[in-house]
Amino acid sequence: MPDLIDLLWSDESDAGAARRGPRRRTTPREVVSTAIALADESGLSALTVRALAQRLGLTPMAVYTYVNSREDLLVLMADLAHTRMPAPDCSGDPSTWRERVRDLADRNRDLLCARPWLLEVHDPRLVLGPGTIAKYDRELAVFDGLRLDDLRRDAALSFVLDFARAGALRRREAQSAGALDWERVAMPLAGHLGERHPLAQRVGAAVGAELDGAYDADAAWRFGLERVLDGLAPIIEQGDGSSR
Incomplete structure (x- = not known):
């Protein structure tokens, strides 16, 4: 299996040109992009190899020919997300x-x-x-x-x-x-607080009124x-x- 660093830094066009044998059904970049889409939709808990394989039309074992493990996949996903992130503004004096x-x-x-x-x-x-x-x-x-x-x-x-x-x-x-719902809880809460926590009551009431929440x-x-x-x-x- 390729090392994670090789997966991170691989150039798919070069890798595809050098590979012998039948054409693969997808690419490592497509596998990682699809995994990102799944995580965006439902979170990492829903990102299983089985779910990813189903989305790609592959068998779970076939997924491992593109990424070595789920742990490696997460690194590849985060790195690709960083690649796609807009650059910060460095202009100006x-x-x-x-x-x-x-x-x-x-x-x-x-x-x-x-x-x-x-x-x-x-x-x-x-x-x-x-x-x-x-x-x-x-x-x-x-x-x-x-x-x-x-x-x-x-x-x-x-x-x-x-x-x-x-x-x-x-x-x-x-x-x-x-x-x-601050308006619904403010009065009952104030009744329970009474004189016990005057600072928390005063500041909390001001914040709740300003932000309409805690x-x-x-x-x-x-x-x-x-x-x-x-x-x-x-x-x-x-x-x-x-x-x-």
């Missing part, structure tokens, strides 16, 4: 760094919200993929022209991506929990992202970007 980093964060959160199954792929081998490496390269360029050495540039990118991942996960959790993932994202930018500002704008 260094003074526009906040807009560039905000765009970077938004794009990553959007990807994870559109394809929440990516949040479940934790395989460290993903960093070996061409799509993931290209994504890393493009996103490092967001910090071009700023006073950051290479280590701080990488750290700043990781900081932003970790926040985007957390924001997407929190949004997913909020969607799974469903909306809370939590708004998008509002939390906007607030948190501005704090991320504020946190990066000293090392970017005051020149403290060395790796001391």
Whole structure:
């Protein structure tokens, strides 16, 4: 069986030209694309080799001639998703760094919200993929022209991506929990709280009235992202970007 790195970096046109024997019914890229479509539709729990084989018109054993295992398949899927991700905006002079980093964060959160199954792929081998490496390269360029050495540039990118991942996960959790009818629960809850938790009652009531619920993932994202930018500002704008 081909090594995962060979699968990640294979050029299908070259591979097809070099292969001897009867023409294969599909291609590795088509297998991975179909797996992505299944995961987009129903999540990773529905992505079984049997379901993938049925969608492709193959036998389950035939699927393994294209990908070695489900674990390898998940890496291939995530890497292809990264390949298809729109590039961040790297234009503008260094003074526009906040807009560039905000765009970077938004794009990553959007990807994870559109394809929440990516949040479940934790395989460290993903960093070996061409799509993931290209994504890393493009996103490092967001910090071009700023006073950051290479280590701080990488750290700043990781900081932003970790926040985007957390924001997407929190949004997913909020969607799974469903909306809370704040008007229906506010009065009964206030009656139970009484004088026991006055600060929670006061702040919770203000938040509930403003957001029409106990939590708004998008509002939390906007607030948190501005704090991320504020946190990066000293090392970017005051020149403290060395790796001391």
